[in-house]
Amino acid sequence: MENVGKLEPGATYIYEKADGVTYARKLGDPPDTRFEVGRDASSTREQILQDQLWHDIRQAARYNPGLQDALDRVIVIYQLGRQHESVQHHPV
Secondary structure (H helix, E strand, C coil), X not given: CHHHHXXXXXXXXXXXXXXXXXXXXXXXXXXXXXXXXXXXXXXXXXXXXXXXXXXHXXXXXXXXXXXXHHHHXXXXXXXXXXXXXXXXXXXX
């Protein structure tokens, strides 16, 4: 990983792991200065599989009006959620 080169010899680091990603930051630095130094192989594989699934769903929706309608609804919910901090969910 290219960020491993950011580690300074002799410095003390705090390592944190979240969602399969390992981060490092210098001892005493604020948490927002952390940077990625590694990733679990299983997490990368899971992401690839998830991306492939969504690709397959989008392809299938081209020929399935019901599936396309559901994707359109997902897009609207996603866009509303980005515009407003709290979006109310009401199942249909």
